[in-house]
Amino acid sequence: MSEREVGAARPVLSKSWVIGAGMVAAGIVVMVVALLAAGGSPQPLPAGLLGAGMPLSWSVPVLRFVADAAAVVTGGAVVAVVLFLPATDGKLGATALRACQDAALAAGVWAVASIGGLVTSAAVILGIPLSHLAEHASPASELNQVRALAVAVVLTAFLAVVLSGCRTLRGARIAAVLTAAALTGPLLTGHGALDRTSAWSLLATSSLVVHVFAATAWIGGLGGVLRYARSRQAVELFSALALVCAVTMGITGLLTAEIHLGGRQEGWALITQWVTSGYGALVFAKAVAFAILVTVGWWHRRATLPELSTGNPAAFRRLAAVELLIMAATVGLAIALSRTP
Missing domain, CATH: 1.20.120 (Four Helix Bundle (Hemerythrin (Met), subunit A))
Known part of the structure; x- marks a missing residue:
């Protein structure tokens, strides 16, 4: 590798580490705050135990x-x-x-x-x-x-x-x-596997597995494109993958949350579960984060892809970095959700 290639690679590498560190920090902070706010945080034992x-x-x-x-x-x-x-x-x-x-x-x-x-x-x-x-x-x-x-x-x-x-x-x-x-x-x-004999439990667990697969492909895929393949062809292929992942996550996330919060409850009892429980509050927060990510994805297709085709990847890199930080915060919310009663 020539000195010019090494010099060009160093800024990309350093930016990747900065984005990665920012993602870890954002995710852990959001997770801790969510656990404390929703009642899923560890509790101290009484003295003597x-x-x-x-x-x-x-x-x-x-x-x-x-x-x-x-x-x-x-x-x-x-x-x-x-x-x-x-x-x-x-x-x-x-x-x-x-x-x-x-x-x-x-x-x-x-x-x-x-x-x-x-x-x-x-x-x-x-x-x-x-x-x-x-x-x-x-x-x-x-x-x-x-x-x-x-x-x-x-x-x-x-x-x-x-x-x-x-x-x-x-x-x-x-x-x-x-x-x-x-x-x-x-x-x-997890939550959905507590009762393996229940059809609702099996449905919740299956839905969660698909949800996590879609999230990993979406978040990881964006990081992979940003680090390894920022060509217009690769970004357009990822854009199609991200759309499938977003739809899948929306459907499975709503289904899993509804089963955990209400199951076969209906009417006011179900609404109460969504509004008053810490778990329901985290579901709402995660839904807001998901809506923001969908909006950012739409902006990618509308604004940054045309700029990428002109040979200017800067706008895509900036928006993708912001999107990855939001994704990390969403992962933090998801972990807090999995540990909240």
């Missing part, structure tokens, strides 16, 4: 955010390789190989954060300090949430290995399947 402790309890949602953010980065890089970056005779080009290495690093972070989430979640659920967890390894292994996180750890670690050696389009497609599988496991132990 032994528990996991407040720092450990707060580390669970923070590690969950880090894992989710890493999953989005992984998924976005894989989406970019499979959909937006050209391959010659099935072999990946230089940019696609760089995307695979970025995805491998992100998958490694995902695995480490998942390990941390597994350990801290077990301690918090059992109500014991982290130093006593080894003494309760057997009961911890029986917890469905811990088992799901353990499976996710194995899958993400294997995914990191696959991506680090990925050189072909076929390997990238295998990585996409592994990413979907790693995303699915922890979702099977």
Whole structure:
């Protein structure tokens, strides 16, 4: 690589790190505020009772955010390789190989954060300090949430290995399947999976899985386009993907929230659940964020795509960076929602 190419690459790299740091900060701040406001934050135990402790309890949602953010980065890089970056005779080009290495690093972070989430979640659920967890390894292994996180750890670690050696389009497609599988496991132990015999529970869980897939493709795909493939063709392809993801997220998000808030309730009882509960307030906040993202997407199609076709990508980069920050805040809301009664 020449000195000119290195000099050109450095600003892009530094901007990516700045956007990434801003996304993490925005997401965690919004998540903490939402948990405190909606009643999903960890609560201190009465004096004299032994528990996991407040720092450990707060580390669970923070590690969950880090894992989710890493999953989005992984998924976005894989989406970019499979959909937006050209391959010659099935072999990946230089940019696609760089995307695979970025995805491998992100998958490694995902695995480490998942390990941390597994350990801290077990301690918090059992109500014991982290130093006593080894003494309760057997009961911890029986917890469905811990088992799901353990499976996710194995899958993400294997995914990191696959991506680090990925050189072909076929390997990238295998990585996409592994990413979907790693995303699915922890979702099977949330609100919607509390009663596996209920048709409403199965519907809520299925809807949540599709919702998360769409969110990962939308957020990660935008990051992938911004970092690896800012051509007019790639952006237009992503725009079509984003439209499908937005419609899917809107339908599944509304369906999941309605099931959790009301299920088969009707009339005033359902309206009361939406208006008065902390969960309902977070659903409303997430709906507002979703509406803002749809508006930004519409503005992309109306204003920045024509400018991109004239060879001026600056407007697209600026609006995409703002959109990614809003998306990170929405992920923070989603994690708070998953932890709010």
